[in-house]
Amino acid sequence: EPEVTQTPSHQVTQMGQEVILRCVPISNHLYFYWYRQILGQKVEFLVSFYNNEISEKSEIFDDQFSVERPDGSNFTLKIRSTKLEDSAMYFCASRGPGEQIEAFFGQGTRLTVV
Amino acid sequence: AQSVTQPDIHITVSEGASLELRCNYSYGATPYLFWYVQSPGQGLQLLLKYFSGDTLVQGIKGFEAEFKRSQSSFNLRKPSVHWSDAAEYFCAVGALRGNEKLTFGTGTRLTIIP
Numbered sequence: 001e002p003e004v005t006q007t008p009s010h011q012v013t014q015m016g017q018e019v020i021l022r023c024v025p026i027s028n029h030l031y032f033y034w035y036r037q038i039l040g041q042k043v044e045f046l047v048s049f050y051n052n053e054i055s056e057k058s059e060i061f062d063d064q065f066s067v068e069r070p071d072g073s074n075f076t077l078k079i080r081s082t083k084l085e086d087s088a089m090y091f092c093a094s095r096g097p098g099e100q101i102e103a104f105f106g107q108g109t110r111l112t113v114v
Numbered sequence: 115a116q117s118v119t120q121p122d123i124h125i126t127v128s129e130g131a132s133l134e135l136r137c138n139y140s141y142g143a144t145p146y147l148f149w150y151v152q153s154p155g156q157g158l159q160l161l162l163k164y165f166s167g168d169t170l171v172q173g174i175k176g177f178e179a180e181f182k183r184s185q186s187s188f189n190l191r192k193p194s195v196h197w198s199d200a201a202e203y204f205c206a207v208g209a210l211r212g213n214e215k216l217t218f219g220t221g222t223r224l225t226i227i228p
Contacts, residue, residue, distance in 0.1 A: 033215065043158070043204060043218040056215060091157060093216075101146055101165055103216060107157035 002026040006092050006106035013082055013113055021077045021109045023092030031095040032075045033103065034067065036060070036088040043091065049075065082113045116141045118205050118219035126225040129197055135190040135222050137205030147188040148206040148216065149179055158204065164188065175199070200226045 005024045013019050025032055034046040048055040049067055057065075066078045075094075079086055089110050093103040119138045127133055139145055146165040150158040162173025169181040179190045188205060202223050208216040 035216075035218075042220040043206075043216075045215040045217070048215055102148065102160050102163050104160070105150070105158040 002104075004092055004094055004104050004106035006090075006109050008109060009107065010110045011112070013111070015084055015113055016081050019079050019082055019111060021079075021090050021092075021111070023075045023077075023094075023106055024073055025075055025092065025094030026096070026104055027073070028096060029094035029104075030097045031055075031103075032067075032069070033093040033095075034077045035091045035093060035105075037091065037108075038088045046077070046090075079111075082111075084113050087111060087113045116145075116207055116217045118207050118217055120203075120205055120219035120222050122222045123220070124223045124225065126227060127195055129226050129228055130194050133190075133192045133195045133199070133224070135203050135205075135224070137188045137190065137219060138186050139188060139205070139207045140186065141207050141209075143209060145207045146209055147179075147181060148208075149173065149177070149188075149190050150204045150206060150218075151175075152202045152204065152221075154201070161190070161203075195224075195226055197226045197228070200224055 007022045032049040035043050037043045045058050047057045047061045064080045068076050089108045091108045092106045095103045117140045148163045149161040151161050152158050161177050162171050164171045164181045172178050177192050181188050202221045204221045205219040206216040
């Protein structure tokens with residue numbers, strides 16, 4: 001069964017460093033998303049991406065964040081200068097075209113900023 | 115703005131007992147509703163979805179949910195829980211027309227006792 005894959009599963013980084021979280025969405029999907037979940041809290045929307053551009057972004061998704069689909073298969077989230085409060089589980093999701101309404105989520109990348 | 119309320123933060127049930135997890139939503143149009151399950155350290159797995167038709171929907175692992183428009187509710191049920199059902203359960207709403215995002219509730223942690 002097709003699945004969304006995310007790498008790495010866990011990343012530890014020092015405050016102020018740049019990190020790139022990687023995702024490979026399901027191959028025929030058109031809509032891509034990043035969500036995050038701070039430990040013990042709910043899953044929050046960060047950004048949606050369609051047709052090679054951002055469709056919507058939340059207040060969390062400030063200038064320190066960027067997304068890219070560099071090669072037609074990967075979908076990346078970059079945090080330019082990490083802060084302690086960026087520590088969270090980051091989920092990538094993708095959705096197919098038309099009537100395929102459900103979003104499929106990856107297993108997540110746990111980012112720890114120290 | 116869309117929102118989801120899961121009033122029960124933590125529920126404990128005995129193995130073999132019935133289960134109902136509550137979810138109330140606020141959405142300006144016809145909602146698409148989802149239940150996701152998250153086992154410890156894992157990603158989000160879709161249990162079931164509703165977008166039209168029969169208001170009682172069946173999902174995986176023996177779960178079902180009933181959409182009640184008059185009550186703005188989408189409660190999740192299972193007639194007999196198993197120890198493996200212990201997890202965090204998230205209700206989510208979204209139109210998923212175009213590239214719309216999902217809005218999640220805060221989750222209900224389910225504990226199963228022998």
